[in-house]
Amino acid sequence: MSESKLERSTINLGHGSGGTMTRELLDEVIFKTFNNPYLNTKHDGAILEINSKIAVSTDSFVVNPIFFKGANIGELAVHGTVNDVAMCGAIPQYLSLAFIVEEGLSMDDFIKIVRSIKLAANDSGVQVITGDTKVVERGKGDKIFINTTGIGKVHPKANISMDRVKVGDKIIVSGPIAQHGMAIMTQREGLEFESDIISDSTNLNYLVKDLLDGFGEQIHLLRDPTRGGVSGVLTEIAMDTNKEVHIYEKDIPLEKQVAAACEILGLDPLYVANEGLFIAIVDPEIEQHVVTLLRKSDKGRQARCIGEVSSKESPKVVLHSLIGGKRIVSPLIGEQLPRIC
Amino acid sequence: MKYLNEYRDLETTRNYLKRIEETVTQPWNIMEVCGGQTHGLIKNGIIDLLPEKVRMIHGPGCPVCVTPLQLIDKALALMEQGVIVCSFGDMIRVPGSKKSLLEAKAEGGDLRVLYSPLEAVKIAKENPDREVVFFAVGFETTAPANALSVLHAKKEGVTNYSILVSHVLVPPAMEAILDDEFCNIDAFLGAGNVCAIMGTSEYEELTKKHNIPVVVTGFEPLDLVQGIFMAVSQLEAGKAKVENQYSRIVKDEGNIAAKEVISKVFEVADRDWRGIGTIPNSGYVLREDFAKFDAEKKFGVGDINTEEHASCIAGAILKGIKKPHECSEFGKRCTPSNPLGAPMVSSEGACAAYYNFSETH
Numbered sequence: 001m002s003e004s005k006l007e008r009s010t011i012n013l014g015h016g017s018g019g020t021m022t023r024e025l026l027d028e029v030i031f032k033t034f035n036n037p038y039l040n041t042k043h044d045g046a047i048l049e050i051n052s053k054i055a056v057s058t059d060s061f062v063v064n065p066i067f068f069k070g071a072n073i074g075e076l077a078v079h080g081t082v083n084d085v086a087m088c089g090a091i092p093q094y095l096s097l098a099f100i101v102e103e104g105l106s107m108d109d110f111i112k113i114v115r116s117i118k119l120a121a122n123d124s125g126v127q128v129i130t131g132d133t134k135v136v137e138r139g140k141g142d143k144i145f146i147n148t149t150g151i152g153k154v155h156p157k158a159n160i161s162m163d164r165v166k167v168g169d170k171i172i173v174s175g176p177i178a179q180h181g182m183a184i185m186t187q188r189e190g191l192e193f194e195s196d197i198i199s200d201s202t203n204l205n206y207l208v209k210d211l212l213d214g215f216g217e218q219i220h221l222l223r224d225p226t227r228g229g230v231s232g233v234l235t236e237i238a239m240d241t242n243k244e245v246h247i248y249e250k251d252i253p254l255e256k257q258v259a260a261a262c263e264i265l266g267l268d269p270l271y272v273a274n275e276g277l278f279i280a281i282v283d284p285e286i287e288q289h290v291v292t293l294l295r296k297s298d299k300g301r302q303a304r305c306i307g308e309v310s311s312k313e314s315p316k317v318v319l320h321s322l323i324g325g326k327r328i329v330s331p332l333i334g335e336q337l338p339r340i341c
Numbered sequence: 342m343k344y345l346n347e348y349r350d351l352e353t354t355r356n357y358l359k360r361i362e363e364t365v366t367q368p369w370n371i372m373e374v375c376g377g378q379t380h381g382l383i384k385n386g387i388i389d390l391l392p393e394k395v396r397m398i399h400g401p402g403c404p405v406c407v408t409p410l411q412l413i414d415k416a417l418a419l420m421e422q423g424v425i426v427c428s429f430g431d432m433i434r435v436p437g438s439k440k441s442l443l444e445a446k447a448e449g450g451d452l453r454v455l456y457s458p459l460e461a462v463k464i465a466k467e468n469p470d471r472e473v474v475f476f477a478v479g480f481e482t483t484a485p486a487n488a489l490s491v492l493h494a495k496k497e498g499v500t501n502y503s504i505l506v507s508h509v510l511v512p513p514a515m516e517a518i519l520d521d522e523f524c525n526i527d528a529f530l531g532a533g534n535v536c537a538i539m540g541t542s543e544y545e546e547l548t549k550k551h552n553i554p555v556v557v558t559g560f561e562p563l564d565l566v567q568g569i570f571m572a573v574s575q576l577e578a579g580k581a582k583v584e585n586q587y588s589r590i591v592k593d594e595g596n597i598a599a600k601e602v603i604s605k606v607f608e609v610a611d612r613d614w615r616g617i618g619t620i621p622n623s624g625y626v627l628r629e630d631f632a633k634f635d636a637e638k639k640f641g642v643g644d645i646n647t648e649e650h651a652s653c654i655a656g657a658i659l660k661g662i663k664k665p666h667e668c669s670e671f672g673k674r675c676t677p678s679n680p681l682g683a684p685m686v687s688s689e690g691a692c693a694a695y696y697n698f699s700e701t702h
Contacts, residue, residue, distance in 0.1 A: 263345065265456070266430075323354040323562045325386020327698040333678045334434060334443070 011105045016135030029111055030131065033118045038094075038129035046129035048094065050153065055090035057081055058149040066113070066143050069183050070199030071275075073146055074113035078120035079201050079275055080226065081150040086205040087222040087278065089158025089212060095121060096149040097131040102141035113144065124203035126150065155209065157216030162240045164220040169309045170287040171245070172280045174207065174294055175200065175302045176253040177230050181272035182261045197257050200276035207297050211280065214293055221281040224274070228332050231270040231317065233279050235331040239315040247307030247329070248320045270319075271332045281309070344589075348561030349385075357566040358390055361573055368394045369576050370525050371569060372518070372661050374511060375532035376403030376689025377560050383698040385562045395573060398525075398661035399694070401514050401617065402532050404479040405431050405687035406659060409613040410649055412507045413437035415642040416476050419505065420450035422640060425468065426505075427453045427461040428476040429483075431687045436680060438647040442476075458490035458504070465494065465502035474636040477504040481535045484508050484625060485599035488606035491627070491634045503636040506626060509612050511535045512543045513623035517614075519551045523662045528572040531557040533564070533587035538603075540595030544583045552581045559587040606631055615683055616655030653682030658691050665692040672696060 014021040031039055038046040061077040071079075078095065085092040097117065101110065121128055179200035186195045204224065211219055223233040230252075238245045254269055262269045276299065282290050287305050294300030317329040373379055379399045382388055388397055401407055414437045420426050426442065433442040433454060446452040451471075455461055458475045465473035477487040487504060494502040511532055518524055531544060536557045544555045554575040558568030568586040575581065585591055603625070612624025627635045637643040649655070652670050657663040665671050665684070675681040677693050684690035 321385045321562075322349045323351050323385055323387070323390075325388075325390050325562075327384055327386045330677075330697040 009107045010103075011101045011107060011110055011135055012103045013135050013137065016101070016133060022133065025133065029114055030133070033114050034128045036127050036129070038127060039131075044130075046094070048129070048151070050151070053154040055085050055088035055152050055154055056149065057084035057088065058147065059084060060145060060147045062142065062145050063184065064142055065184075065187055066109070068187050068199055069197065071201035072113055072116050073144060074116035075120040076201050076275060077146040077148045078117055078124060078126070079203050081148040082124045082126060082203045082205050083224045083278070085150040085152040086208040087160070087224055088152070088154065089160035089208070089219075089222065090152035090154045091209055092124060092126050092150050092152035092205050094129045094151040095126045097128045098147040099131075099133045100141055100145040101133065101135050102138060102143050103135055104138050105143050110144070120203065124205055155212040158212050158219070159217045160219065160222055162221060162237070165237060165241050165243070165281050165309060166220065166283075167243060167309055167311045168284050169220055169281045170284050170305050171234070171247065171307045171309070172282060172287070172290055172294070172303060172305050173230065173253065174204070174278050174280070174300045175276070176255045176258065177225070177274060177277060178254065178258050178262065178269035178272035179277075180275040181229065182258045182267075182269075184273075185265060185267070186261055195257055195261055197255075197261060200274060202276035202299055204276065204278050204299065207294065207299055208278070210293060210297070211290065215282070215286050215290065218283040218286050219280055220283065222278055224278045226275060227273050229269070229271040229273055230279065231268075231329045232332060234317045235329065237281065237309070238317050241309070242313055242315050244310045244312040244314045245307065245317045246310050246320065247317065249322050251304055251306045253302045253304050267336050270329060271336045284308070345561065348559070348563040350563060354562050354566055357563070357570050361395060361566065361570050362392045364570070364573050364577055365392055365394045366577060368396065369527045369573060370396050370398050370661070371528045371530060371572050372398040372400045372526045373530040373558070373565075374400040374402045374515060375534065376406065376687065377534065378530060378532070378558065378565060379403070379691055379694050380689045381560045381562065381565055383694045385565075387562060387565055391569065395569060397569075399658070399691035400529075400661060401518070401614065401659040402480065402511060402535075403684065403687050403689040403691070404483070404509070405435055406655065406683040406690045407509055407614045407617070408432070408435070408478050408507045408683065409615045410438055411613075411645050411647040412478075412505065413442070414645050414647050415637065416442060416474075416505055417445050418642045418645060419474050419636060419640055420445045420452065423451070424472045424474050424640065425451045425453060425464060426474050426476060427455050427458070427464065429456070429478060430454045431689075432476055432478055435683055435686045458487050459493060462490050462494050462497070462499055462502055465499050466497070469501060472501050472503070472640075475502075475504045476507070478507045480509055480511055480532070481538045481603070484603045484607060485538060485596075488602045491606050491631055492602065494634065495631070500633075503634045503639050504627070505636040506607075508607065508625035509614060510609070510623050510625070512547060513620050514614065514617070515547060517617065517620045517623070518660050519547075519553065521660055521662070524660070526553070526661060528554040528556070528576055530565070530568045530572060531555045531583075533557055533559040533591055536585075536587065536591040536595065538596050538599050541583055541585055541591065541593050548581055548583050554581050555583045557583070557585045557587050557591055559590065614659075616649070616653070616659050618656070650681045655682040655684050658684050665695040668692070
């Protein structure tokens with residue numbers, strides 16, 4: 001079957017049957033796109049040789065819509081897992097890739113997604129080494145779900161963990177917050193809201209490697225504030241360390257358009273998801289150096305220190321508002337609900 | 342953001358706080374009527390910056406909080422009948438007597454969260470074989486858009502669209518609060534958004550009758566501190582008049598076009614308020630001409646009646662008689678993840694605002 005013929009068709013249950021149609025889909029789309037020695041063995045799994053401490057992370061991606069401004073579900077599935085491995089202080093190398101496709105997805109969209117995965121994997125320096133494709137009946141899924149698992153070698157200078165967070169540590173964000181979540185929100189059906197907000201979905205592994213090369217153990221904790229947003233990560237730190245975390249509203253980087261969209265939709269940017277952002281908890285001595293290093297990269301251009309870990313024993317995040325008041329940033333309970341008025 | 346950043350300015354806000362401090366000589370209880378104002382006060386940490394003598398009391402102006410339990414049960418009954426129920430976001434987690442709309446959705450109900458009721462009319466047009474109901478909750482602020490959705494549906498001959506009305510009005514609630522024997526309110530910050538629609542004239546009579554200052558106030562930090570300053574200044578000078586802090590938005594006559602749309606579709610009637618009870622002439626119902634857009638009549642759910650959770654003191658909270666932390670269930674059995682009553686659900690609700698944001702209360 002030629003690819004042009006494939007492109008005009010749609011995914012159906014046969015493509016997940018394990019028979020000839022599955023084989024064709026794999027040969028024409030997957031193997032052709034990724035073309036590497038691990039996949040080319042066409043085996044059920046890959047055999048790796050790793051002589052190092054390794055980090056593994058897995059994540060599933062169910063975003064709706066599957067194509068959005070700035071990225072699509074495929075790129076997101078690479079960036080999300082690559083970043084999770086990087087947040088362990090590791091250098092991501094390998095990725096598994098599993099699809100659950102709802103029958104009826106256009107082959108064209110599927111191929112677009114697969115190609116985006118390939119490009120994102122190349123940009124992140126990772127190889128797709130094993131995978132799976134299942135097809136479910138119409139109505140049993142939502143177009144396409146993707147699971148990826150990432151494997152990486154831990155950086156020799158890395159020592160990242162929650163118990164390394166100390167009183168006085170500085171909290172640095174690598175860029176403006178709430179970009180991804182608002183890009184998705186403003187494109188959801190039913191909102192009738194036009195904006196140019198673009199998802200920040202990107203790989204952060206090289207930026208993290210630069211940090212670890214430069215500062216090693218002085219980087220105490222790394223987290224990417226995806227679902228639950230910046231507040232999710234900070235409240236977790238406050239609760240796990242029982243130290244009050246202080247942040248300053250005036251220092252939190254926030255693009256004008258994103259701030260405006262949050263105002264209109266009644267959402268708090270601290271709770272909105274990010275996909276190309278990380279929070280580094282670092283030794284206060286290196287605060288300025290870390291910010292300077294991050295700002296050299298396009299992905300860290302707007303990096304800023306937004307607060308610190310205080311000595312007060314209390315599992316709370318306190319935000320100092322623009323007008324000098326204080327409030328508690330509490331963890332999100334369910335989905336953030338827009339207000340009526 | 343123009344027209345927002347100016348109203349979040351540190352220096353100007355501090356200046357007003359200083360003027361409040363210099364003006365106040367005795368304790369005053371000031372009620373901010375609107376939930377949006379409560380949210381603004383607490384989100385920006387303003388309460389802790391005010392002098393001790395200025396005590397803010399959180400009013401009943403949270404639409405989610407005052408929507409009676411049986412209305413949620415009615416919406417749930419509609420979902421069970423296979424109706425597509427459309428709602429504003431913050432209604433969906435409010436517990437009905439057995440579950441919330443969100444839980445009903447997880448069990449298979451068709452719930453759509455929308456920002457505009459006009460979107461619900463569109464859904465009705467796209468699903469001609471289904472019934473679509475918009476849960477028309479709110480004060481005077483959401484009434485124009487909800488009324489407009491009915492006018493649109495009528496004009497376009499959309500017969501599978503109707504609304505479940507739970508519209509309440511601010512001035513009668515303020516009147517009811519003042520009539521309460523335990524009332525200790527010295528001044529009101531009027532709801533700026535409500536006045537943007539309805540104007541300020543409604544408050545003249547209330548001010549005269551009860552000899553109480555009403556300052557129509559906005560929602561940004563500077564609006565709030567300026568509104569509080571104006572209220573304190575009146576109180577200290579022994580004055581009681583209607584003043585408009587939010588004049589960049591609110592005109593004395595309100596929004597005439599919006600008011601016309603409202604009166605075309607709705608008429609004033611007695612309404613139940615969650616936690617407060619029935620207040621005469623305190624809300625809207627659909628006019629007889631639009632009866633076929635009334636979901637209660639269309640689906641026969643008008644008779645559903647439900648009792649409140651016994652230990653919730655929402656009524657005393659909404660009238661400002663008690664503070665959230667004075668409730669024995671606050672933060673214990675009643676939390677935002679497991680709310681016993683509505684003020685703990687919406688971020689505008691006094692209890693949730695206290696629980697989520699406030700450091701010292």
